[in-house]
Amino acid sequence: MISCGTAERSAPAEAGRVLPCAGSVPSTATRDLDNRMKRPWGMKRPLGTTSAVVVCALLALQAGAGGASAVTGGEPAAAVASAAGDPDGARWPEVAAAPARPGDGARITTVRADGTAPRHDYDGDGRSDMAAWYDYSEGDDAVHTFTARADGGFLAPVAGWRTGTGNFWAEHMKRVTGDFNGDGIGDIAAFYGYDDGRVSLFTWLGTGDGSFADYTTSWAVPSGQWAFDAMTVQAGDFDGDGRDDVAVWYDHRNGDKLFTFLADADGGFAAPFSSFERSAADGWEVGHMKFATGDYDGDGRDDIGVLDSYTAGTVRLMHFPAGPDGGFGEPVRGWESTGWQFVRTSVHSGDFDGDGRDELAAWYDYADGHDAVFGFGLTAAGAFGGKHEMLNSPEGWYTRARMYLVTGDYDGDGRDDLGALYGYTDGRVKTLTFTAGADGTLAEALHSWETPRPTDWTFGRAHMIERHTNPLPLCPTVYGHGGYPTGANAGERDQIRQPNHPTGLAQQKSWGAGGVEADLRLTREGTKAVMWHNESTRGLTGTQRPVADIWWATGTDRLKGRTIDTGPYKGETVYTFREWLDSARAQEMAAFVELKKENKPTLTSNDTAIRENAWNEVIAPITERASRQKIMIYASDVTLRAELTERMEAAGLGAALADHPRWIDDGSVGWEEPPPSVRGHYAMWHEKLNQYGSSIAPAQMVTTWTKEFTAWLDGKCR
Numbered sequence: 281m282i283s284c285g286t287a288e289r290s291a292p293a294e295a296g297r298v299l300p301c302a303g304s305v306p307s308t309a310t311r312d313l314d315n316r317m318k319r320p321w322g323m324k325r326p327l328g329t330t331s332a333v334v335v336c337a338l339l340a341l342q343a344g345a346g347g348a349s350a351v352t353g354g355e356p357a358a359a360v361a362s363a364a365g366d367p368d369g370a371r372w373p374e375v376a377a378a379p380a381r382p383g384d385g386a387r388i389t390t391v392r393a394d395g396t397a398p399r400h401d402y403d404g405d406g407r408s409d410m411a412a413w414y415d416y417s418e419g420d421d422a423v424h425t426f427t428a429r430a431d432g433g434f435l436a437p438v439a440g441w442r443t444g445t446g447n448f449w450a451e452h453m454k455r456v457t458g459d460f461n462g463d464g465i466g467d468i469a470a471f472y473g474y475d476d477g478r479v480s481l482f483t484w485l486g487t488g489d490g491s492f493a494d495y496t497t498s499w500a501v502p503s504g505q506w507a508f509d510a511m512t513v514q515a516g517d518f519d520g521d522g523r524d525d526v527a528v529w530y531d532h533r534n535g536d537k538l539f540t541f542l543a544d545a546d547g548g549f550a551a552p553f554s555s556f557e558r559s560a561a562d563g564w565e566v567g568h569m570k571f572a573t574g575d576y577d578g579d580g581r582d583d584i585g586v587l588d589s590y591t592a593g594t595v596r597l598m599h600f601p602a603g604p605d606g607g608f609g610e611p612v613r614g615w616e617s618t619g620w621q622f623v624r625t626s627v628h629s630g631d632f633d634g635d636g637r638d639e640l641a642a643w644y645d646y647a648d649g650h651d652a653v654f655g656f657g658l659t660a661a662g663a664f665g666g667k668h669e670m671l672n673s674p675e676g677w678y679t680r681a682r683m684y685l686v687t688g689d690y691d692g693d694g695r696d697d698l699g700a701l702y703g704y705t706d707g708r709v710k711t712l713t714f715t716a717g718a719d720g721t722l723a724e725a726l727h728s729w730e731t732p733r734p735t736d737w738t739f740g741r742a743h744m745i746e747r748h749t750n751p752l753p754l755c756p757t758v759y760g761h762g763g764y765p766t767g768a769n770a771g772e773r774d775q776i777r778q779p780n781h782p783t784g785l786a787q788q789k790s791w792g793a794g795g796v797e798a799d800l801r802l803t804r805e806g807t808k809a810v811m812w813h814n815e816s817t818r819g820l821t822g823t824q825r826p827v828a829d830i831w832w833a834t835g836t837d838r839l840k841g842r843t844i845d846t847g848p849y850k851g852e853t854v855y856t857f858r859e860w861l862d863s864a865r866a867q868e869m870a871a872f873v874e875l876k877k878e879n880k881p882t883l884t885s886n887d888t889a890i891r892e893n894a895w896n897e898v899i900a901p902i903t904e905r906a907s908r909q910k911i912m913i914y915a916s917d918v919t920l921r922a923e924l925t926e927r928m929e930a931a932g933l934g935a936a937l938a939d940h941p942r943w944i945d946d947g948s949v950g951w952e953e954p955p956p957s958v959r960g961h962y963a964m965w966h967e968k969l970n971q972y973g974s975s976i977a978p979a980q981m982v983t984t985w986t987k988e989f990t991a992w993l994d995g996k997c998r
Contacts, residue, residue, distance in 0.1 A: 398689040399747065400457040400466035402440070403427050403490040408688025410434065410699050410711070411457060411468065413743040415450035417959075423468065423745075425490040426699075426711055426729065432691035433728030434699070434711040440491040441484060448472075450743060451995015452508070456515035457745045458524025461485060461547035468492060468745055469515065469526055469549075473508025481526070483547045498548030499541065506530075509998055512566055514748045516573035516582025518542075519606035524747075527573075527584065527608070528552065531566045535559040538584075540606045555607030556600060563590070567975035568622070571748045574629030574638025576658045577601065584608060585629055585640040585664070589622035589976065597640060597656055597664035614664030615656055620644065623974045626680070629747070630687040630696025632670065633720030640664060641698070643685065645971075649675035653698070653714075653722060671714060671722040678702075678725075681970035682963075683712075684744035691715055698722060703739025703963055705946075707731075738959075740966035753973030755997035759795040759872050759941045760788035760986035763951030764813065773953045775847035776819045780811035782863040783852050792990030795870030795910070795941070797982050800857055801827050803839055806882045806894025808832035809857035809901065810839060815878050820854070821845050828882060832856075858901045861911065870910040872941060872982070875924060877917040884919065898924075899931055912936050941980030944968040944989075951984055958988040965992060973997065 402409040402425050410426040422442035426434040455470040465486035472480045480500040484492040512529040519525065523543040530537045538556040541549040558564045568589040573582045576599055584600040596616030600608040624645045629638045632655060639655045646652070653671040656664040684701040690713050691697065698714040712725040731737050762778030764770065779788050779796045788796050799813040808831075816826050820842040833840045844852045855863070857873075864871045875898060883898075885891040902911050913928070913936050915921040928937055949960035961983075972979040983989045 397459070397464045398692065399459070400686075400688055400745075401464065402466045402486050402488075402492075404465055404488045405692075407432075407692040408690050408696075408699075409466065409490065410686050410688070410701070411440065411466075411745045412437065412684075412701065413450060413453070413455055413745060414737075415741045415743065417738075417741070419445035421448045421450060423484065423492055424742075426701075427490050428688075428690040428692075428699075428713075429728065430691065431726065432697055432699075432713040432715045433726050434690075434713070436729050438490060441494070449995070450741075454508075454511060454513045454749050455743065455745045456513050456526065456747055456749065458515035458517075458526075458543075458747060459522075460524050460543045460549075461545060462521070462523035462543075467524075467547055470495075471508065471511060471513060471528075474503075477503030477505075477507075479506045479508050479511075481541065481549055483549075485547045496546075496548065498544075498546075499551065512569075512571060512749055512751055514571055514573045514584055516575075516584075516602075516747060517580075518582055518602040518608075519604060520579070520581040520602075523547075524582075525549070525606055529566055529569075529571065535562075536564045536566060538600065538608050540608070542606050553607065555603075556610070566751050567754070570622075570625070570627050570750050572627045572629040572640060573747050574631075574640065576629075576638050576640070576664075577662065578637040581606075582638075585627065586611070587622070587625060587627045587640075587642065594618050595620045595622050595625065599640075599658065599662075599664060601662070612662045612664075614659070615667055622976065623972075624680075626685065628685055628687045628698065630689075630698075630716075631694075632696050632716040632722070633718065634693070634695040634716075638696075639720070641670060641687075643680065645680035651678050651680060655720060668720075670716075670720060671724075673724070679967065679971075681967040682739065684742070686744050686746050695720075700725070701739070701742060701744055703966070704734075705963065705967075707734030707738075707963065709737040709739050709742070738962055740962045751975045752996065752998045753969065753975050754978045755993055756969070756973065756979040756981045757794040757870070757941070758792055758986060758990055758993075759797050759870070759980065759982040760791065760793035761797040761982055761984045762813070763955060763984045765952050766950040771814065771818050774814070774819060775953055776813075776844050776849055777847060778813040780813060780860065781849065781852045781855055782867075783849055785863055785867050785869055787848075788986055789867050789869055791987035793869065793986050795872055795980075796864070797872040797874065797941075798860070800873050800875050800879070800898065800913075802879045802882050802894050802897060803827060803832045804830055805890045806885075806897055808839075809897035811855050811857060811860040812839075813876075815876075817842060819844060819846060828878065857897065858904075861901055861905055861909070865905065865909040871912065873911070873913045875913060875915040875920060877915070877920065880917055880920055883923070895923075895927055899927055899933070902928075902933055902936060903931055906933055906936065912940055914940060939980070941982045942968065942972055943983075944981045945983050945985065955985075958985050958992075961985060961989075962992065965989065969993075969996060 398408040400408050407428040409428050412424045414422050414424055423440045424437035425440040426437045452473050453470045457466055457468055460467045460483055465488050467486050468484040470482050480497055482495040482497055484495050486492055510531040514527040515524050517524050518540055525543045526541040528539045536558050537554045539552040539554050541552045543549055570587040572585045576583050581602040583602050586598045588598055589595050597614045598611040600611050602608055626643045628641045631638050639657045642654045644652050651673045655668050655670045657666050659665040682703045686699045687696050688699055689696050690699055695716040697716050700712040702710045702712050708731055710730040711728045714722040714725055716722055765773040779785050780798050798811055801810055801812050817824050822842050823837055825837050830837045830839055839854055844850050861871055882894045915924050925937055944965055946961045946964035
């Protein structure tokens, strides 16, 4: 569970309000109003089922109540011109100056009805481009356009539209790209979910020079009708009229529906209507599905392709054919496999061989570190098949979690390619292009634009805009860990932050943790297992002594009764392993225990009585409690790990050795006192969430920055 802020934001701008022109400075009165509208509002929307009221409202919409210009709800605060919100431009990512456009292609104004214009061509030169919504840490937002070169590489990005602080919240948006007014120029559409339950659909029309006009609102519903988190959004020309439309897979929780929003000549959208639907009893679950759109059968209408994980360990491909009205027919099931892992696969659509029919391309991230892309086309029976390899890259060449992939014809040769924004571990961001050959295979990546400095862009704040969205992963179970300084004299700076006591457990839970990683040590001759992180009693009252040299409850230097003498938990004491496990259970928190390597002399003692007593202190508390709480244990020392494994399995506790949470913090950003900025972890967190996050089951992740990580997750998972 994620703990989120509850501060309110003022009511967004009223429907129909005239927005200031891009680059203009609003009047004083307008600026004052905008400032009142920018108060942060971070509460996440609950997931819920659609009530009978919602069903009635949807039926009214389908029957024609409202139209493309009808607005029944509000919209985000009006855009504030950059001149007012960013006078010196210092808060925008710095990019190399964009060179003049080469004269290598006349502007194409042909509408997509003839099937020749490339998708998301933002400058009208006959080549696809890429766009990124950038979410600045100060609260500003911008759309940056990466226009394509003749070779398929990308020029330096330029700001195609931007807005001031607090007007849009990136995590409240589901963005897609398409040519929504049919003029041959790419546009952007986005559903915006308000925290009071309202949902609006906005369009940013491309102007033809790589920039975008201010958004317009074409559809909106009041609170209680549509649940933003239940919507998975796709874009494509579903009725074949030359304008891209929007489709929404809606998860009613008691069933699923597929809605279509047809585009009009102004780039707005008509009221939605539904076609395909299924009840919950049929077993459909959007979290087990990944979507893409493309004209797979070559009839001039885009269809929806799906990778479905319908049983444990089995994936299959399906496609939903679009009809002349823009609705969708029954899915046609095709290729399936028991050898593919759903979480390692992403799907994309494009006409990679230029035959006029899109294929579904699956990028597969193998466990050994190499990557491959496989293509699937429709067979004569209308099902996905004909699996063939399009790309195979050796181990270590690419990290899929650090790539945003967008399909498009970037070199203008009539064949779609894969473009990518790539984030390196050192902070650099670069564009890549995998261009397609005549046989539909992809060449190794062409590298083009790169950030002049590693700090210019934060990869995790860039949201590349594709023709489809996919369900967010389930929010991970977060395991908190106490920070410990590194380097010389680290112990002197240690503030004893480890959650080895009830107070630490409670605080970790208040930060959003569902479990903790803590440290187990043994007192003299293994007589008592206790929860403490230091090798000695440093940080505790009394004479400093090695923990392994003193008794738990005997002698003047005994451990029992000592209290922490510094840091946020000053006054807390040391607890036995059993006491700590009981406290974790009372807090309903999972226990992830490290058997510290300093216990090795006792656990490998030549004295059989000492050795067996020590192991009993480790294993017996777990045996007594394993049936009623989640306990996991590990050892970093190779010798201890081997014997721990043998003894735990002999005790029937093998489950405690498996499926451990994964560490997600960036190893180059060590803990220090006072704690360093959390920003250094953002890129790694993004990589790990992409790599391990799942829409089927929550991942388990360990961090030393518990409070900051759970806040960062807001809007990135469900």
